[in-house]
Amino acid sequence: MNATAGGLKKACLQLRKLRTIHHMGIRERKFIMAKKNVAIIGYGGMGGWHASYIQKSDVVQLVGIYDINPARCEAAVSHGIHAYPSLEALLADPAVDLVVIATPNNHHHPLALAALAAGKHILCEKPVAMSSAELSDMIEAANKAGRIFTVHQNRRWDEDWRTVKHMYDNNTLGKTFRIESRVHGSRGIPGDWRNQKEGSDEIK
């Protein structure tokens, strides 16, 4: 299972557990067992990556994207993906169950709060926030709204990571006092808004 499918499947299973299925009528059961509708905010590198896997998924389906950069919206449309004209339009769409936030990091907090206020479940890209205070705020808002808020910690689904975790849990190497693991960037990453202290709102 790839990371997005893994993360989203987990979120959907959590969604399904929110209500005990035998307490539901047939219409409710059909709804809860149906594919969840996902919209993506930020159709850049990761937004496009999520879109390609969501389109192959049997548990979620892509209903559209929103990006502040009109060129990215046009790119989505050219791939046959609906582009919402504004963030407000995406959040106001009752068909959207779950929102993937794939913007630069400094936008995660305000976007998550707006999406939760609109009643959406959230899968947020990592690093999830700019500070632990922002994250606490997001978790509190999700708890208040009764919505799932999860982070795309995809590396935790990787085979090498899970192997190391398994070895650690089983004490295979004896008492482990330090594990160091790095994934370096590629294709110009880190670069762009990642080099700027406050991130960037600019359209490039």
Ligand SMILES: NC(=O)c1ccc[n+]([C@@H]2O[C@H](COP(=O)([O-])OP(=O)(O)OC[C@H]3O[C@@H](n4cnc5c(N)ncnc54)[C@H](O)[C@@H]3O)[C@@H](O)[C@H]2O)c1
């Ligand atoms: N999980 C991973 O392995 C992984 C890998 C790479 C990046 N990321 C994370 O994914 C996020 C996005 O990174 P990326 O590489 O896709 O960046 P990117 O620059 O390629 O794409 C970001 C997109 O968000 C859009 N955007 C910016 N502000 C917006 C806003 N307020 N509303 C809507 N759209 C907005 C930009 O126009 C751009 O198209 C970051 O949090 C990054 O750290 C995670």
